[in-house]
Amino acid sequence: MPDTRAHGSTAVATGGDTATAPALLQIEDLTSSYGAVRALDGVSLTADAGRITAVLGANGAGKTTLLRTVSGLVRSSSGRVVLDGEDITSASVESMVGRGMAHVPEGRGVIAELTVHENLRVGALFRGKVEKSEYDRIYDLFPRIAERRDQPAHVLSGGERQMLVIGRALLAQPRILLLDEPSLGLAPRIVAQIFGLLRRLVDSEGLSVLLVEQNARSALSVADVGVVLNLGRVVVTDSARTLMADEDLRHAYLGF
Ligand SMILES: Nc1ncnc2c1ncn2[C@@H]1O[C@H](COP(=O)(O)OP(=O)(O)O)[C@@H](O)[C@H]1O
Ligand SMILES: [Mg+2]
Structure with missing residues (x-):
């Protein structure tokens, strides 16, 4: 079924916009292994500025x-990662925030003993002075977090923790946000809330998002573009709308 498609294709026009501005993030022929396990095998994809690109x-x-x-947490054995025209394949993980990239790993790691506000301050550690207005902006985005700002992070629900780690990443003022399975284990209502907020940030502030999700149905409902991975290879890249409409693909790779 997928063999008629462009493997690893990168040029996907969305919203009728066929202009060929270079992508904000370009991933070219990336291969990564853990010992003998090849986890990525020649992966190419792009994430455009002001878009949500879902990797499913x-x-x-x-x-x-x-x-x-x-x-930069795992070293590739071949291929390139280019951010806004700059080759960052060998750049250190510490340098990523300064380059405008924030990574929210899977698992919603917060420091349980610290308050919500202290956890946010951790997100600002790699920056100079952070204005109070920047914290206020995060609290405006996530009113549930604002209500709990002086409570220890261990009292937060899963959804609130996810909001906190996204808020912490936003304090780094990224141009592109990498999100790993933010919906995992959350009620559909909370997922819709978080994804709706991402959409607003992308549409109103030009944020770019690379969203990794096993929950393909929710991810495609918010994304502009979808990239389907299987066994470390790109199976298909297309607009979210087209992927959503492809019943065979959904059954074969997306689990719905
Ligand atoms: N730390 C690791 N050591 C060895 N193998 C790993 C490690 N992390 C992931 N893998 C293997 O790499 C492959 C891809 O894993 P992963 O990137 O975690 O996939 P996903 O996030 O899509 O579930 C899997 O075969 C997994 O077992
Ligand atoms: Mg994973």
């Missing part, structure tokens, strides 16, 4: 490895 696939497809390689 079953457990073990290589989604987390992709984000970890892009952000």
Whole structure:
């Protein structure tokens, strides 16, 4: 079924816009291994500025490895990662925030003993002075977090933790946000809230998002473009709308 498609294709026009501005993030022929396990095998994709690009696939497809390689936590054995025209393939993970990339790993890691506000301040550690208005903006985006700002993070629900780690990443003022399975284990209503907020940030502030999700149905409902990974390879890249309409593809790779 997928063999009629462009494998690893990168030129996907969305919203009727066929202009060929270079993508904000270009991933070219990326290969990463853990010992003998090849987790990424020649992956190419792009994430355009002001768009949500969803990377979808079953457990073990290589989604987390992709984000970890892009952000420098895993070293690729070949291929390139280019951010806004600059080759960052060998850049250190510490340098990524300064380059405008923030990675929210899977698992919603917060420091349980610190308050919500202190956890946010951790997100600002790699920056100079952070204005109070920047914290206020995060609290405006996530009123549930604002209500709990002086409570220890361990009292937060899963959804609130996810909001906190996204808020913490936004304090780094990224141009592109890498999100690893933000919906995992959350009620559909909370997922819709978080994805709706991402959409607003993308549409109103020009944020770019590379969203990794096993929950393909929710991800495609918010994304502009979808990239399907299977066993470390790109199976298909297309507009979210087209992928959503492809019943065979959904059954074969997306689990719905
Ligand atoms: N730390 C690791 N050591 C060895 N193998 C790993 C490690 N992390 C992931 N893998 C393997 O790499 C492949 C891709 O995993 P991963 O990137 O976590 O996929 P996904 O996020 O799509 O579930 C899987 O076969 C997985 O078992
Ligand atoms: Mg994963």
